Amino acid sequence: xxxxxxxxxxxxxxxxxxxxxxxxxxxxxxxxxxxxxxxxxxxxxxxxxxxxxxxxxxxxxxxxxxxxxxxxxxxxxxxxxxxxxxxxxxxxxxxxxxxxxxxxxxxxxxxxxxxxxxxxxxxxxxxxxxxxxxxxxxxxxxxxxxxxxxxxxxxxxxxxxxxxxxxxxxxxxxxxxxxxxxxxxxxxxxxxxxxxxxxxxxxxxxxxxxxxxxxxxxxxxxxxxxxxxxxxxxxxxxxxxxxxxxxxxxxxxxxxxxxxxxxxxxxxxxxxxxxxxxxxxxxxxxxxxxxxxxxxxxxxxxxxxxxxxxxxxxxxxxxxxxxxxxxxxxxxxxxxxxxxxxxxxxxxxxxxxxxxxxxxxxxxxxxxxxxxxxxxxxxxxxxxxxxxxxxxxxxxxxxxxxxxxxxxxxxxxxx
Amino acid sequence: xxxxxxxxxxxxxxxxxxxxxxxxxxxxxxxxxxxxxxxxxxxxxxxxxxxxxxxxxxxxxxxxxxxxxxxxxxxxxxxxxxxxxxxxxxxxxxxxxxxxxxxxxxxxxxxxxxxxxxxxxxxxxxxxxxxxxxxxxxxxxxxxxxxxxxxxxxxxxxxxxxxxxxxxxxxxxxxxxxxxxxxxxxxxxxxxxxxxxxxxxxxxxxxxxxxxxxxxxxxxxxxxxxxxxxxxxxxxxxxxxxxx
Numbered sequence: 283x284x285x286x287x288x289x290x291x292x293x294x295x296x297x298x299x300x301x302x303x304x305x306x307x308x309x310x311x312x313x314x315x316x317x318x319x320x321x322x323x324x325x326x327x328x329x330x331x332x333x334x335x336x337x338x339x340x341x342x343x344x345x346x347x348x349x350x351x352x353x354x355x356x357x358x359x360x361x362x363x364x365x366x367x368x369x370x371x372x373x374x375x376x377x378x379x380x381x382x383x384x385x386x387x388x389x390x391x392x393x394x395x396x397x398x399x400x401x402x403x404x405x406x407x408x409x410x411x412x413x414x415x416x417x418x419x420x421x422x423x424x425x426x427x428x429x430x431x432x433x434x435x436x437x438x439x440x441x442x443x444x445x446x447x448x449x450x451x452x453x454x455x456x457x458x459x460x461x462x463x464x465x466x467x468x469x470x471x472x473x474x475x476x477x478x479x480x481x482x483x484x485x486x487x488x489x490x491x492x493x494x495x496x497x498x499x500x501x502x503x504x505x506x507x508x509x510x511x512x513x514x515x516x517x518x519x520x521x522x523x524x525x526x527x528x529x530x531x532x533x534x535x536x537x538x539x540x541x542x543x544x545x546x547x548x549x550x551x552x553x554x555x556x557x558x559x560x561x562x563x564x565x566x567x568x569x570x571x572x573x574x575x576x577x578x579x580x581x582x583x584x585x586x587x588x589x590x591x592x593x594x595x596x597x598x599x600x601x602x603x604x605x606x607x608x609x610x611x612x613x614x615x616x617x618x619x620x621x622x623x624x625x626x627x628x629x630x631x632x633x634x635x636x637x638x639x640x641x642x643x644x645x646x647x648x649x650x651x652x653x654x655x656x657x658x659x660x661x662x663x664x665x666x667x668x669x670x671x672x673x674x675x676x677x678x679x680x681x682x683x684x685x686x687x688x689x690x691x692x693x694x695x696x697x
Numbered sequence: 698x699x700x701x702x703x704x705x706x707x708x709x710x711x712x713x714x715x716x717x718x719x720x721x722x723x724x725x726x727x728x729x730x731x732x733x734x735x736x737x738x739x740x741x742x743x744x745x746x747x748x749x750x751x752x753x754x755x756x757x758x759x760x761x762x763x764x765x766x767x768x769x770x771x772x773x774x775x776x777x778x779x780x781x782x783x784x785x786x787x788x789x790x791x792x793x794x795x796x797x798x799x800x801x802x803x804x805x806x807x808x809x810x811x812x813x814x815x816x817x818x819x820x821x822x823x824x825x826x827x828x829x830x831x832x833x834x835x836x837x838x839x840x841x842x843x844x845x846x847x848x849x850x851x852x853x854x855x856x857x858x859x860x861x862x863x864x865x866x867x868x869x870x871x872x873x874x875x876x877x878x879x880x881x882x883x884x885x886x887x888x889x890x891x892x893x894x895x896x897x898x899x900x901x902x903x904x905x906x907x908x909x910x911x912x913x914x915x916x917x918x919x920x921x922x923x924x925x926x927x928x929x930x931x932x933x934x935x936x937x938x939x940x941x
Contacts, residue, residue, distance in 0.1 A: 648748075653784040656745045657798035657854065658772035658805065667797070671788025671837070 283344060284316060290346035290446070291414065297351065298417075307397075311413035318407040327535075330591035330623050331562060333408075333507070336531050340505060341475045344447045350376050350417045354441055360470045361437070365688055367466070368434040373441055374473070375417060375449035382434075389428035396421035396454050408507055412450040412481050421454040424461040429491075433464035433685065438480070440473035440504075451480045457490035457518075464493045464682055469528060471502040480508040486518035488542065493521045495685055498528040499692055505531040516542035523680055524551035525689065526561040526590075533562040540567065540574035540602075549578040550679040553613075554693070555588035555620075564593040565609075569602040569635075576606070581676050582613035582643075583669050584620035591623040594639065600631040607635070613643035614672055670695050698723050698893050699744075699862055704754035706739055706918075713739045715918040717754070721862070724890040728904055729897050730929060731915035732937040737897045738781060740915075741866040744895075745778040746771050758862070773805035775861030779851035779868050786838040791850070794838050795820060799857055823856050826886070828879050844871035852883040859887065864895045869903040881906030901933040914940065 291312055295305050320334035321327070337344060354373035361369070371379040382390055396419045424430065440449065457463055486492055498506065506529045512520050524534050538547045553561050567576040582590040596607040613622035624641040646668055654664035677695060680686040689695075699721040706714040713736045721727055731737050743750055746768030756763040758774060766774065786794070800810040811819065824831050829849050839847050848868055855863055865884070869877055884894065884907050896907060904912070904926060912928040913920045916937065922928065932940055 647784075650784050650786055652745075652747050652768060653780065653786070654794075654798075655768035656772055656778050656780075657794075657858070658769050658801040659797060660767075660769050660801070663797065663801070667789055667794070668786065671786055674788035 283319075286343060287312070287316070287346055293347045294415070297349065308414045311410045315407050315410035315414060318405075318410075321407060327564060327593070329593070329625065330589075331531070331533065331560060333505075333533075336505060336560075337477055340503070340530060341447055341477060344477060346415060346446050346448050348375055348417070348444070348446045348449070354378055354443060357439070357441075360439055360468075362435060362466075362468065362688070365684065366432045368430065368432055369437065370420070370434065370453075371437045371439070372451055373439050374444040375451055377418060377420060380420065384432040385430055386428065389425045390430075391421075391423040391425065393421040393423070394418055406509070408479055409481060409509065411448075412452060412479050415448070415450040416452045419452040419454060421456065423456040424458060424463050424490075426458040427460045428458075429462040430464065433466055433682075435466045435468055437468050437470060438478070439470045440476060440478075442472055444473045444476065447475065448477045449479065451478070452482075454483045454485075455492070456485045457487060457492055459487045460489045461487075462491035462493075464685065465495070466685065467494070467496045467508075469496075469498045469502075469506070470500055471504050474503040476504050478504055478506045480506070482508075482510045484510065484512045484520070486512065486514045486520060486545075488516045488518065490515070490518045491521075492519070493523075493682055493685075495523045495525075495680070495689070496534065497525045497689070497692065498532055499525060500528045502528050503530050505529065507533050507535075509535045510537065512536070512538040512547065514538065514540050514542055514545040514547065516544060518542060518545045519548075520546075521548045521681060522550070523689070524549075524563060525554075525693065526551060526563065527554040529561070530558070531560050533564065536563070536565045536567075538565070538567045538576070539570060540576065541570045543571050543573050546575040546577075548576070548679070549580075550676050551580045551592075552673055552676050552693075553580070553582035553584070553590040554673070555582070555590060556585035558587045560589045562591040562593070564595075566595045566597065567607065569596070569598045569605040569607060571599070571602055573604045574602060574606075576608070578609040579676055579679060580609075580611040581673055582611070582622055583673065584613060584615050584617070584622060586617040587619045589621040589623070591625070592641075593625045593627070595627040595629065596637055596639070598628075598630040598632050598635050598637065603632050603634045605632060605635040605637065607637040609639045611641045612672075614669065615643060615645050698759060699895075700755075700757040702755045702757075704740075704743070704752070704756060706736075706743055707751040708739070708749065713750075713918050714743075717919060719913065719920065721893050721895060723861075723893055724888075725911065726888065726894040726896065726907065726909045728909040728912045728929065729895065729915050729920075730899065730901075730912060730932055732899070735915045736918040737915060738866055741778055741781075741864045741895075741897060744771075744864055745776060769801070770805075772858075772860075773802055777855050777858055777860035777863045779848075779855055779863065779865045781866040781868075781870070783839050783847040783851050785840045785842075787840055789838045791836055791838045792817075792820065792834045795834070795854065795857060798854070802858055820853075820857065823853055827853050827856070827883050829853050845873060845876040848872055848880060849876060852880050856883055856887060859892075861891065862893050862895065863887070864897070866897045867899065868896075869898055869900065877903065878906060901929040904929050
């Protein structure tokens with residue numbers, strides 16, 4: 283890999299208009315990545331999956347060169363219908379469209395030459411890889427007291443014109459005081475066998491509200507890693523919902539720093555997996571000051587040979603009295619070959635806190651199926667009804683009604 | 698309508714029903730009384746198709762071999778079991794469940810499926826008859842329902858589906874007098890020359906409200922005595938232990 287990555291890097295630098303300084307910085311990140319390489323099981327954060335092996339097995343050798351000088355054609359059929367929205371369209375890692383039609387343009391600032399600063403997890407080699415190869419990083423700032431009228435949908439798509447086997451994306455969001463943003467990430471891949479590496483950074487000022495819905499629903503043979511870093515000031519709220527279902531392998535990491543009083547973070551997720559899929563969510567919620575709150579609910583429905591893992595960490599600083607932290611994970615194993623792993627980690631240094639965690643897994647309840655079948659439903663209908671019922675309360679946690687209905691339709695949940 | 702011939706059932710080498718035979722004709726109401734562990738619930742489970750029993754013998758329902766039918770096919774043909782312990786199904790809305798169930802059965806019978814409006818009209822009417830709190834229809838199925846409400850919900854389902862053979866497995870247990878009356882009214886409304894009932898109970902009390910045509914005493918997996926309603930009274934007086 284080392285030779286390939288170096289050659290590709292040089293090729294990219296040659297074709298690009300990066301400043302010398304930028305190139306130096308990128309080089310530094312590349313070297314940092316090369317030193318550690320892809321994460322392996324030896325790392326506690328990657329206990330349940332060896333990314334290095336997974337890439338080798340599913341993709342083989344990665345290649346990194348993409349030609350970003352020509353635009354890709356946007357396939358408008360991927361656009362969500364029946365929901366007015368703003369758009370950012372990524373195709374093969376290139377931003378093809380930034381469209382805030384529905385918004386007051388004075389209230390949103392878009393900077394396409396942002397130098398992403400990494401504030402946490404400096405030892406994350408995937409972030410180094412991302413920094414070395416990201417083409418452009420956009421920074422979106424939502425100005426004080428402005429709430430976006432319509433949601434922003436970020437389309438993550440790939441086409442078969444892709445030349446590399448690795449895509450790196452980055453977005454930076456700043457939500458100023460009293461502002462709010464509803465952000466939907468929609469994954470839609472045509473290309474197969476790529477490693478897709480996504481980094482988001484969110485900076486939430488006082489009273490800001492972020493709602494991020496990540497929808498990976500379309501079946502695809504890609505390996506996806508996504509990292510959200512969320513910084514939260516006083517009274518800010520972040521809500522993250524993850525529908526993890528389409529990719530071959532997917533890992534979502536949420537790192538949330540509750541550094542303002544009365545700030546709160548919600549992470550809810552659904553894994554719906556089958557045939558050899560392996561998905562993970564890892565969260566790190568850092569309660570750093572008094573009176574902060576976090577809530578997490580993760581549910582899995584696991585078919586044949588599929589596997590999900592949930593690593594949830596709640597860290598409570600010694601200053602963070604009156605912390606309220608909660609996490610629960612539940613899984614239905616539909617087959618004896620399916621596997622669910624939960625690893626709750628509570629690290630608490632304050633004494634006046636309320637923190638709890640729980641985890642449960644099992645197969646579908648045969649008695650419930652018998653009950654439903656005795657009312658004329660066939661086995662398949664009964665099973666679906668039970669699974670929908672199991673997942674419904676996670677979807678109900680979505681506080682935005684419009685998006686809740688969208689998600690319900692997407693996964694075929696009836697009210 | 699229902700012919701049970703020499704039915705024996707084992708579960709994990711334990712014999713529960715032994716050469717059990719019973720004949721139920723259209724329009725008849727049969728009561729089976731018996732102490733705990735006599736095989737009452739096993740009988741109702743087997744009739745509605747629960748798996749896990751080793752079975753021999755024959756059960757015919759309108760000349761269909763019952764053992765060749767899946768649980769849902771039995772429901773389609775008109776067998777209904779009111780559960781002793783109705784299950785709580787989290788996340789499943791009661792109305793949606795009822796509509797899915799009703800339409801599955803209507804479809805199997807070749808009848809037109811009901812649309813949302815027709816369905817709501819019917820379910821509201823039935824709920825009112827049974828004094829079943831309509832607001833509960835929008836709740837998750839049986840979740841947070843009291844014991845009495847769960848039983849009423851069973852009878853509501855029964856009256857919605859209007860089955861040919863209704864099996865009531867200890868529907869009276871956990872009911873107060875008022876609820877018992879409402880539930881019995883629900884059953885009596887459905888009584889006709891075509892519909893039959895098999896009522897399983899410990900106590901004679903329910904039979905004051907639903908007059909059976911026949912009473913059978915089940916002990917150790919066998920019917921030891923059959924008779925008319927007076928048998929229930931006799932049983933109540935003597936108790937199971939001294940009955941023989």
